[in-house]
Amino acid sequence: MTKLSVLVGSICLVLAASLGAAVSAGATAQTSVTSAQQPAAAKKWKAPSGPFFNDPHRRDGHFRIERKVIDTINRTPKGSTIRIAIYSLDRLSVSRALVAAHRRGVQVQMLLNDHWENGAVRVLRAEVGKDPRRNSFVYKCRQSCRGAANEFNNLHSKFYLFSQAGRSKDVVAVGSANMTRNAAVHQWNDLYFTDGDHELFRQMVGLFNDMRKDYDTRQEPIAFCGVPLAGVCDDSIDKHTVVAFPRASGPKNDLVLTMLDRVQCRTADPVTGTITRTRLALSMHTMRGERGDYLAAAIRNKYAQGCDVRVTYGLIGFHTKGVLGAPTPRGRIPLRSTGLDYDLDDNFDLNNDGVDDLILDYYSHQKYLIIQGTYNKVPDAQMVLTGSVNWSSLSTANDEVWFTVRGATVAKKYLANYDYQWNNTRNTRNAYxxxxxxxxxxxxxxxxxxxxxxxxxxxxxxxxxxxxxxxxxxxxxxxx
Known part of the structure; x- marks a missing residue:
């Protein structure tokens, strides 16, 4: 064989190998940037920051949150780790992005509740396995991860952790959003992103790793805030605070009551004497049961004390609604519902009485509270509580994340989302x-x-x- 033949053969082998690799990469990264493009893009790309919201009533608003999550997955480089703990997953687009990340050398770890098996879960499991002791896995906690193992408890948290995405490190995302079609098309959801708080990220990873153990008995709640400004965590001064449930809660020790007790409704200007009212806006997925009753009474009392309060809900217990809407000396608390049926001819006869029932086509799945005013004696405080905790009796025994964020910019973005729902009759209805x-x-x-x-x-x-x-x-x- 001549040297020329050897050279030509070598070139052909190299070309064949290159073409094969290109085809493989194209087939693998169906929802991500190609592996050839990824390193260059990763050096410049910045992770999302602040809150993001979907809009179930508008087609172009359906998958806003999902796209932010996939964009972040797609920019995770080799050697980084993705950790996700959510109630449910059915989005093949998310699973495929995670599979592509794993194939380029990213550790992919996911915890799910144990209520649902579907194609998206199977696709991811086939790639990473299901053993939570390994570096990559998708694992379903049995009847919650850190709660008592019984039929009522669930992994209900919704948080996403990325050790690196693009040029951003230690990315944390928390909110109400699962990775499901229902979450995008039928629900209102939120997801708040932050990055660069290395201690907060380390603590969130510690929570995730504790959840991986899948306890059979209830564990103690975990509270943290990164590095506390005053030696102990305080949601009135720290940028972020976190409480991980389960947490025993009742009328004497509920975190919501503690938070509302710190709200001063009327604040007089020391010079002019002008009264400023603290503003509260609550968007709650569900309010019901004994806990729903006493929390409804508490926020109604803030309205009676002079706070400007607005409440929206997706579903509410009738008794809880009566507590919340009872008259006060100022009148009734402003109350609207995000629960709407837009297809009145869908023939859902749920009780088999021959009559088409009204069903919830659209509803809020959010669990956030905006506080703007005097909080813990700090005037003009601006903060948001978000996460996964509903105002219901079952929530406190679940795996849940309670997450507070201080800052006027974040509060204004949440308020814009709230006003968009409140002021548009397509999005909410009068609950009275x-x-x-x-x-x-x-x-x-x-x-x-x-x-x-x-x-x-x-x-x-x-x-x-x-x-x-x-x-x-x-x-x-x-x-x-």
């Missing part, structure tokens, strides 16, 4: 029922001679009542 009734009232009239007399007249006035919401959960409701 208004009817009209005739009333006989006395009036004083003046005759031509200047004398006055009293007469009775009939007037028609609105009457506000609290009625049971007519909406059934339906096939799009997720009890999480």
């Amino acid at each position: 029922t208004t009817t009209y009734a005739n009333f006989r009232v006395q009036r004083t009239v003046r005759d031509a001679d200047g004398t006055t007399r009293r007469i009775w007249t009939t007037v028609r006035r609105p009457v506000t009542t609290i009625e049971r919401d007519p909406y059934a959960k339906g096939p799009y409701w997720e009890n999480d």
Whole structure:
């Protein structure tokens, strides 16, 4: 064989190998940037920052949160680690992005609740396995990870950790969003991103690793905040604070009550004496049960004390609704529902009575509270509570994440999302029922001679009542 033949053969082998590698890369990275492009892009790309929201009512708003998660997965470099703990996954796009990340040398670790098996889970499991002791896995905690093993408890947290994504390190994302189609198309959700707080990230990884142990007995709650500014964590001064449930809670020790107790509703200006009211805006997926009742009473009391309060909910217990909407000396607390049925001819006869039932096509899955005003004696505080904790009795025994964020920019972004839902009748409805009734009232009239007399007249006035919401959960409701 001549030297020329050897050279030509070598070139052919190199070309064949290169073409084969290119085809393999193209087939693998269906939802990610190619492996050839990834290192260069990773050096420049910056992880998302702040809160992101989907919009179930608009097609272009459906997958906003999912796209941010996939974008971050796609920029994780070889040697980095992705850790995700969520209630549910059914998005093949997310699984494929994680598979591609694993094939370029990223450790992929995912914890899920044990209620659902589907194609997206199987695709990821086939790639990374299911042993939580290994470097990569997808594992379903049995009846919660850190809670007591019983039929009522769940892994309900929703957080995402990336040791590196692009030029961003120690990326943390927390909120209400699962990686499901339902979360994008039928629910309102939020996901807050932050990066660069290395101690907070280390603590979140510690929580994740503790969840991997999948305990059979309830573990103690874990609280942290990165490096506390005053030696101990304080949500009125620290940028972020975290409490990981399960956490025994009741009317004397509930974290929501502690937070609301720190809210001062009316603050007088020391110079002018002008009164400023603290503003509270609550977007809650579900409120019900004994816990829902006492938390509803607590936020209603803040309204009675002078706070400007607004509440939206996806689903509410009738008794809890009665507690929340009971009259105060200021009137009733402003209340709207995100639970809506937009397809009245879908023929969902859930109770088999021959009548098409109203079901929740759209509803909020968010669990956030915006506080703007005096908090823990700090005037003009701006903060948000988000995470996975519903205002219901079952929540406190689950794996949950309670996450607070201080800062005017973040609070304004959450408020913009809240106002967009509140002010648009496509997105929310009045939760009170208004009817009209005739009333006989006395009036004083003046005759031509200047004398006055009293007469009775009939007037028609609105009457506000609290009625049971007519909406059934339906096939799009997720009890999480």
